[in-house]
Amino acid sequence: MPEPLEVLLLDDEPIVGRRLKPALAKIGCAVEVFENPEKALARLQEKEFKIVVTDIRMDDIDGMQVLEFVRERWPESKVIMITGYAMMSLAREAMEKGAFDFIAKPFKPDDLRRVIAKAARALGYTLDFEAAAPEGG
Amino acid sequence: MSLIAISADSYPQGLDIAQRTAAALGYGLLGRELLAQVAADRGLPQEQLVQALEETPGFFGMRTRRQQELLLHIQAACLERLLADNLVCYGLGAHLYLVGVSHALRVRVLAEPQQRAAELAALRGLPPERAAKLLERQDQERRRWSSQFFQADEMDPAQYDMVLSLGNLEPEKAVEIICDAAGYRKFQAMTYSRKCLQDKALAARVLAKLMPRFPDIRLQASDGTVVAQVQSLKRDQRKKQEAVRELASQVPGVSYVEVQVIRDYFGQAAQSGR
Numbered sequence: 001m002p003e004p005l006e007v008l009l010l011d012d013e014p015i016v017g018r019r020l021k022p023a024l025a026k027i028g029c030a031v032e033v034f035e036n037p038e039k040a041l042a043r044l045q046e047k048e049f050k051i052v053v054t055d056i057r058m059d060d061i062d063g064m065q066v067l068e069f070v071r072e073r074w075p076e077s078k079v080i081m082i083t084g085y086a087m088m089s090l091a092r093e094a095m096e097k098g099a100f101d102f103i104a105k106p107f108k109p110d111d112l113r114r115v116i117a118k119a120a121r122a123l124g125y126t127l128d129f130e131a132a133a134p135e136g137g
Numbered sequence: 138m139s140l141i142a143i144s145a146d147s148y149p150q151g152l153d154i155a156q157r158t159a160a161a162l163g164y165g166l167l168g169r170e171l172l173a174q175v176a177a178d179r180g181l182p183q184e185q186l187v188q189a190l191e192e193t194p195g196f197f198g199m200r201t202r203r204q205q206e207l208l209l210h211i212q213a214a215c216l217e218r219l220l221a222d223n224l225v226c227y228g229l230g231a232h233l234y235l236v237g238v239s240h241a242l243r244v245r246v247l248a249e250p251q252q253r254a255a256e257l258a259a260l261r262g263l264p265p266e267r268a269a270k271l272l273e274r275q276d277q278e279r280r281r282w283s284s285q286f287f288q289a290d291e292m293d294p295a296q297y298d299m300v301l302s303l304g305n306l307e308p309e310k311a312v313e314i315i316c317d318a319a320g321y322r323k324f325q326a327m328t329y330s331r332k333c334l335q336d337k338a339l340a341a342r343v344l345a346k347l348m349p350r351f352p353d354i355r356l357q358a359s360d361g362t363v364v365a366q367v368q369s370l371k372r373d374q375r376k377k378q379e380a381v382r383e384l385a386s387q388v389p390g391v392s393y394v395e396v397q398v399i400r401d402y403f404g405q406a407a408q409s410g411r
Binding site for chain 2: 086087088091092093095096098099101102103104111115
């Protein structure tokens with residue numbers, strides 16, 4: 001049985017984690033969900049997650065800080081940014097800082113699965129998700 | 138993995154930069170050849186499409202509404218092609234409708250003013266001073282054109298990611314700078330920017346379909362959902378909503394249409410005064 005892909009999911013809205021955790025588990029991801037950015041950073045300090053999915057706008061610590069932390073601590077990890085406040089300048093900033101992808105909320109679980117499958121391929125993993133067949137980008 | 142939209146104050150010099158950039162990056166070049174395809178696919182006169190891209194709306198020119206419709210057809214076709222990525226686009230006004238698409242690098246190329254005047258003088262057989270004056274007028278008209286149809290001043294450097302002056306840079310160097318910038322991570326395509334482009338393409342397709350019948354229509358598209366706003370008299374409201382919904386639904390890619398009606402109070406007043 002292939003090793004599960006370890007994913008850390010950070011969003012201060014509990015519904016996001018509740019909804020996405022089972023959706024990602026279905027394609028072979030082992031997901032740890034956090035609503036508190038400080039706790040997520042503490043966990044990221046001690047453990048490498050292959051993929052980090054983080055909301056951008058949160059209290060105290062924002063997603064850009066999480067991105068910078070992960071890029072510094074675990075340069076191989078892929079960081080996917082999600083936000084309800086998407087705009088061009090923010091998207092460009094995230095990409096410039098090394099985000100793997102940037103998704104505007106609301107999105108369907110399949111949209112995130114597709115991006116995670118792409119990140120997994122970039123890491124050398126294969127996920128069981130036919131809908132996430134290779135596409136441009 | 139990006140798009141480059143080049144705009145220039147001299148068509149031949151901008152075209153040269155666009156061609157060289159596409160060749161240097163191995164990208165495709167999307168230019169005015171597209172107009173032949175648009176004309177054939179949509180049964181439109183090609184010369185009018187060129188005119189729509191170049192002519193300032195005015196009393197003796199093309200009707201504003203017609204020009205807007207033609208520009209929408211060009212926009213829809215161009216955005217459709219740009220979904221393919223790795224393209225340099227020139228001469229189709231794309232720099233004005235790719236606003237907000239983060240993987241589109243928008244570049245303004247400025248020709249050396251004297252050379253530009255000399256080009257025009259040679260083309261029209263004018264003395265240099267008259268050519269320079271004519272250029273000033275053309276620039277003002279270009280401003281009016283972009284403001285009228287895209288609510289943006291094409292001459293404003295703030296509209297671009299980069300402005301390059303060929304008075305100070307050799308074309309080779311300008312191309313090198315553009316190619317270098319195209320490689321920046323911030324201009325890479327991502328899920329969000331692809332979606333922005335898809336939504337813009339769909340909105341343009343639907344608008345091109347609806348505008349001839351509903352010239353005051355405004356709309357937005359997202360993930361196949363179209364939200365349209367149309368003016369109507371109270372008594373025509375339902376009929377108009379149905380008509381908009383039916384027409385918009387015929388456009389491939391549209392899954393749901395919501396039509397919001399804005400009450401046409403002037404029309405209402407005119408009707409009740411009869």
